[in-house]
Amino acid sequence: MDCIKTLDNIVAYVQGEIADDSLRRDIAAHVQACGSCRREEGEVRRTLNVIQEAGEEFVPSNRVWMQLLERIRIIKAGITAGDKSGSVQTATTVETEQAYTPRLIARRVTVPRPRRAIALLISIGAAAAVAAVIVYIATTGGFAVEYVEGPGLALIRDNGTSEKTDIGHKFVKGDIVEARSVGSKNAMLRYPNDSTLTLEQGANLEFISENAVKLYAGTLRASITPEGIGFKVWTEFGEAKVTGTEFTITVSKEKRQTAIRVMTGEVAFSNGDETRVVSAGSQTVASGNASPEKPFSSELDEIPTQELRGGHNIELLMAVFDPSSGRYVSESENVPVELPPGEPLRLRFLVRNLENEALRIPGAAEAYNLFVRVSPSAETKGYQFPIGGEFTEEEPQPDGGGFVKLESGQSYRFVCQIEPGAIGLVPGGTRYIYGVYNMKWESKTAIAVKRAAMPRPDADLPTEAPPEGH
Amino acid sequence: MVTCFTRAMKARKQFASDPGRDVKLMLRVKQGNIEAFEAIYNTYKASLGAFFYHLVWDRSRTEDYIQEVFIRLWKAAGNYQPTGKFSTFLFQIAKNFWLNERRKLGHDPARFSLDAKIAGDDGSRFSSQPPSPGPTPSTVVARAELKAQVQEALDSLPEKQSLVFVMSEFQGLKYHEIAEVLDIPIGTVKSRMARAEKLLRKKLSRYLADHQR
Numbered sequence: 001m002d003c004i005k006t007l008d009n010i011v012a013y014v015q016g017e018i019a020d021d022s023l024r025r026d027i028a029a030h031v032q033a034c035g036s037c038r039r040e041e042g043e044v045r046r047t048l049n050v051i052q053e054a055g056e057e058f059v060p061s062n063r064v065w066m067q068l069l070e071r072i073r074i075i076k077a078g079i080t081a082g083d084k085s086g087s088v089q090t091a092t093t094v095e096t097e098q099a100y101t102p103r104l105i106a107r108r109v110t111v112p113r114p115r116r117a118i119a120l121l122i123s124i125g126a127a128a129a130v131a132a133v134i135v136y137i138a139t140t141g142g143f144a145v146e147y148v149e150g151p152g153l154a155l156i157r158d159n160g161t162s163e164k165t166d167i168g169h170k171f172v173k174g175d176i177v178e179a180r181s182v183g184s185k186n187a188m189l190r191y192p193n194d195s196t197l198t199l200e201q202g203a204n205l206e207f208i209s210e211n212a213v214k215l216y217a218g219t220l221r222a223s224i225t226p227e228g229i230g231f232k233v234w235t236e237f238g239e240a241k242v243t244g245t246e247f248t249i250t251v252s253k254e255k256r257q258t259a260i261r262v263m264t265g266e267v268a269f270s271n272g273d274e275t276r277v278v279s280a281g282s283q284t285v286a287s288g289n290a291s292p293e294k295p296f297s298s299e300l301d302e303i304p305t306q307e308l309r310g311g312h313n314i315e316l317l318m319a320v321f322d323p324s325s326g327r328y329v330s331e332s333e334n335v336p337v338e339l340p341p342g343e344p345l346r347l348r349f350l351v352r353n354l355e356n357e358a359l360r361i362p363g364a365a366e367a368y369n370l371f372v373r374v375s376p377s378a379e380t381k382g383y384q385f386p387i388g389g390e391f392t393e394e395e396p397q398p399d400g401g402g403f404v405k406l407e408s409g410q411s412y413r414f415v416c417q418i419e420p421g422a423i424g425l426v427p428g429g430t431r432y433i434y435g436v437y438n439m440k441w442e443s444k445t446a447i448a449v450k451r452a453a454m455p456r457p458d459a460d461l462p463t464e465a466p467p468e469g470h
Numbered sequence: 471m472v473t474c475f476t477r478a479m480k481a482r483k484q485f486a487s488d489p490g491r492d493v494k495l496m497l498r499v500k501q502g503n504i505e506a507f508e509a510i511y512n513t514y515k516a517s518l519g520a521f522f523y524h525l526v527w528d529r530s531r532t533e534d535y536i537q538e539v540f541i542r543l544w545k546a547a548g549n550y551q552p553t554g555k556f557s558t559f560l561f562q563i564a565k566n567f568w569l570n571e572r573r574k575l576g577h578d579p580a581r582f583s584l585d586a587k588i589a590g591d592d593g594s595r596f597s598s599q600p601p602s603p604g605p606t607p608s609t610v611v612a613r614a615e616l617k618a619q620v621q622e623a624l625d626s627l628p629e630k631q632s633l634v635f636v637m638s639e640f641q642g643l644k645y646h647e648i649a650e651v652l653d654i655p656i657g658t659v660k661s662r663m664a665r666a667e668k669l670l671r672k673k674l675s676r677y678l679a680d681h682q683r
Binding site: 008009010011012015017043044046047048050051052053054055056057058059060061063064065067068069071072075076208209211212232273 | 502504505507508511515516519520522523524529532533536537540541544545613616617619620621623624638639640644645660663664667670671674677678681
């Protein structure tokens with residue numbers, strides 16, 4: 001082995017691409033013995049490492065998959081229309097695909113201008129194509145989902161118009177429906193295998209296959225029979241795959257979020273590159289392209305919003321001691337709730353770790369203090385009470401949650417131990433706290449407050465640690 | 471969340487494809503099966519993401535390109551014949567798409583990039599999220615500088631070399647896989663890679679000298 005042959009192979013050698021064992025050994029031996037080749041090997045290694053450092057992992061957001069589904073649906077509709085008219089080629093072109101207006105998807109692929117004209121011309125044809133698909137599926141043994149109860153389920157047409165449907169209507173693959181019921185009545189749909197889907201007002205979904213729907217917005221409650229195992233709900237910010245269960249799933253376009261709550265069975269919930277198994281009694285949420293959060297207990301009921309108004313004011317304050325500054329930093333929530341006068345209430349709270357790696361400060365916070373104040377009036381807001389001094393009751397809860405009686409006009413302090421990492425301090429003075437508070441009355445009233453990042457001016461923050469011995 | 475792409479990570483992240491499984495899935499896709507298509511998508515989305523992102527350095531365009539490639543795959547599924555490796559088939563679609571796109575963009579994709587070369591481009595600059603306490607401002611600046619320099623150096627490579635380099639170093643393909651996708655001898659992959667490394671080292675020489683350990 002000489003220098004010329006070694007240098008000829010040096011990049012491949014560094015990359016581990018020399019398949020021939022004896023050649024690799026010879027190069028290794030030469031590099032070991034020859035100073036200039038060793039330097040060259042080091043340079044190659046360093047160059048490649050520096051370039052790799054600039055690289056990034058790239059996982060596309062769920063939006064890409066949702067848009068793919070949309071486009072495939074249109075292509076399929078085009079092919080069917082083409083089959084019927086005897087011109088498959090035309091039907092499979094991009095123009096046919098673009099004739100559809102994906103009104104539910106915010107971002108569209110740009111169509112070159114000349115194609116738009118063609119798209120317009122054949123848009124009527126595309127509408128006919130969708131109708132053709134329906135007929136095609138219905139007559140070839142495709143599935144049908146029956147509308148069994150509840151008012152106001154609309155079938156959304158491709159051209160953006162909608163059509164009211166009646167109980168007994170059967171929806172098929174490719175249909176998009178929207179629940180337009182008023183008040184608390186929900187629309188229920190039943191599959192041939194007796195699995196049911198309940199759509200709350202505003203829920204908007206599409207039937208993709210006999211085992212999959214795409215939820216664009218709103219809340220869907222699914223009760224899946226054993227025959228329906230493997231049922232999937234795709235959303236823009238996550239995907240739920242069911243292994244026999246009952247669950248609700250909510251898509252919030254505003255928050256760019258999908259939340260899932262499982263009552264029985266298990267649901268594998270994926271977003272980005274990660275999948276979390278959510279089991280009975282748990283819930284989780286996925287935002288944007290981020291991994292779903294670690295599932296947490298959802299035994300606390302959903303928020304009955306009609307009970308969260310008027311009367312007294314409950315203030316939640318979560319504070320954390322920052323050892324580097326020697327100060328408590330905090331974030332608070334004002335949650336006006338109905339508090340029956342004079343009645344002591346039992347409050348349950350949970351503070352959970354959001355596992356936000358980016359916000360983790362190793363060793364910064366081991367204990368979190370959750371402060372709750374019940375004021376006699378809803379007028380009481382803000383950070384009006386000093387930390388310490390006022391608290392009359394304290395129930396340490398080693399598991400991070402617990403019960404305490406609350407009485408009007410009193411303030412309370414709890415100390416709960418949870419894993420460090422849920423709270424982040426940003427250097428430079430602005431502080432953020434990520435946290436979730438779930439609170440429940442014995443009477444099943446619940447408050448769930450989810451906070452995203454909320455910068456607060458320093459002036460709002462308590463500056464002293466509460467005195468010991470409360 | 472953007473993660474730094476280290477060599478060790480690359481080894482782990484190299485997509486785990488199973489050729490037999492891929493072919494079976496594609497035959498189902500050929501029948502119009504969406505679930506099979508989704509399985510293919512999930513297997514290859516990150517690999518195609520790595521390929522396109524390190525050619526255009528633009529997250530939104532990368533997503534558009536991934537989508538276009540999979541749409542082409544869906545359309546091509548009807549004519550799919552399980553004669554070769556599926557991954558080669560898919561990466562060829564991606565490569566052809568890129569070459570067309572590059573021509574359309576006038577050989578300077580970065581010029582059209584909306585979010586290229588933004589300092590600390592990790593998607594957080596304009597987001598409502600608070601800055602992470604992890605990296606300090608100086609490391610963010612240093613990384614942005616590195617990224618800008620690497621991007622510029624890669625953009626300056628001849629098209630054939632940049633393709634081989636990105637496929638090898640970022641997409642994590644082996645030389646023999648690159649040879650199949652580009653339909654060139656493996657020796658050519660090796661020599662293009664070697665030439666690319668030399669050019670890049672020269673382009674980055676100042677950065678490498680300034681950051682000498």
